[in-house]
Amino acid sequence: MxxxxxxxxxxxxxxxxxxxxxxxxxxxxxxxxxxxxxxxxxxxxxxxxxxxxxxxxxxxxxxxxxxxxxxxxxxxxxxxxxxxxxxxxxxxxxxxxxxxxxxxxxxxxxxxxxxxxxxxxxxxxxxxxxxxxxxxxxxxxxxxxFVGSRNLQQVIYESSEPLEEARWFRFSRDIVAGLNFLHSHGLVHLDIKPANVLLSSADVCKIADFGCSVKLDRDCEMSSISPHLSHVCGTYTHRAPELLRGQQVSSKADIFSFGITLWQLLTRQPPYTGDRQHVQYAVVAQHLRPSLRDHPVFRTALGRRCSVLLGRCWSAEARSRPSARDLLDLLDQVHSQT
Known part of the structure; x- marks a missing residue:
């Protein structure tokens, strides 16, 4: 809340x-x-x-x-x-x-x-x-x-259905296309995670649950809003470090959250273990991120390209992350090299 x-x-x-x-x-x-x-x-x-x-x-x-x-x-x-x-x-x-x-x-x-x-x-x-x-x-x-009764959280963790390359790529592109549209209208979601992405009967992803969303100031890429928002709103496992520090909100916070979500699509594992306070502190102070070494997917050529993309998405500095528009192109480049 x-x-x-x-x-x-x-x-x-x-x-x-x-x-x-x-x-x-x-x-x-x-x-x-x-x-x-x-x-x-x-x-x-x-x-x-x-x-x-x-x-x-x-x-x-x-x-x-x-x-x-x-x-x-x-x-x-x-x-x-x-x-x-x-x-x-x-x-x-x-x-x-x-x-x-x-x-x-x-x-x-x-x-x-x-x-x-x-x-x-x-x-x-x-x-x-x-x-x-x-x-x-x-x-x-x-x-x-009404989109459907399933979300990506359920597909990733509660089903045995395959998430092969073509499918996770399509899901990822759906999410980023939605973010690109929102950001172009000055709207930041601030709670991107698998549970907030619904899956239609046609296997199309739709971003839902805008209860944490914020409208940016017109002609401004960042918003100076109540510092309490950055500590309470959203889900701590997907929250960008600048929000954990109580800094300004920008569309790049959604890019960080998407990076965690993409990692979940690739690995079907939870991003972190440990208690909430430890994870939050480690993300900010120790640059904790989900592992890019322990899962077999990152030992393939495709996985190595994805790890580079993920590293850009969850960069500690918001300005170093790609925009949603650029991310669409980067995803296409990763996929086209297979």
Whole structure:
């Protein structure tokens, strides 16, 4: 769960609320009856219709709602909505840090106006849920495309299906293509890991779970946000060292996380052993990284090329890591030499 950060970092200035976040408030505006997030009419065509984003959830159109999974964030359901299979995510209020829960919910809407084949599409969202569906512990609901019931974490560690070169390369390219799109729109995910990459029935990877995401300042490659974010948001095994040190956020943090994820795809092993505090300290102070020697895959010609690429992705200096755009080319070069 991310720590409190300014709502202005989560959504553009003309969409965030200027008053306190009450039960039915939203950065899109309040509706009189409190049943949806309603975009002001002056912005409707430009901000909603042109990008197929709807700010209204028609609850009476939900059919066959079935639970899919749950966790610390809340619960996910599969449902039919206006003739389409969708995922419905209820974000749970944290009793320890309710403000962080709210801001995690708004961060989930950062990609709401964006569409890309490797990004989970947001359809609609609301902070007000009908009594027969909601509960007091829910902050709000996000309606998204239903990608499938599997993620890369399950494929890597919980299945025996092969991850041959052609497949892990395709998965890697899907993830980087999604990151390149996000970064080109000033959005940093900050929690890239196998569990946050969903796998469609067509074996296509889609980046999901934007609860830690941050919008960078316009025309700025780095963002000076609350230092607490870098210590709390994201997953420690995939977190870039500059975030562990409480420094500025940039798109290169996602590149570091992708490097750890690619290593997992190649080895099907956990990146680190030991307790959390030791790993975090070692990553920053001792440049700890997953081993590039112990696994047989790195003894092949392809593995040696991958190890060079991984070394660039998880460089201690953010500026030394490739951009997502450059990383697409580097992946192609690694694959083309086989």
């Amino acid at each position: 991310p720590s409190p950060i300014p709502v202005t970092r989560l959504l553009s200035k003309d969409l965030y609320p200027s008053v306190e976040l009450s039960t039915c408030s939203s950065p899109l505006a309040q509706q009189a009856h409190g049943s949806s997030l309603q975009v002001p009419q002056t912005r409707l065509h430009r901000r909603v219709c042109s990008r197929s984003w709807s700010s209204v959830i028609h609850w009476d159109q939900l059919r066959s709602v079935e639970p899919v999974g749950s966790g610390g964030f809340g619960s996910v359901y599969r449902a039919e909505y206006l003739g389409e299979t969708v995922a419905l995510k209820k974000v749970k209020k944290s009793s320890k840090n309710p403000l962080a829960s709210r801001q995690s919910f708004w961060a989930e809407l950062n990609p709401a106006h964006l569409q890309h084949p490797n990004i989970v599409r947001v359809i609609a969202a609301t902070t007000c849920v009908p009594a027969d569906f909601g509960d007091e512990g829910s902050i709000g609901t996000v309606l998204m495309e």
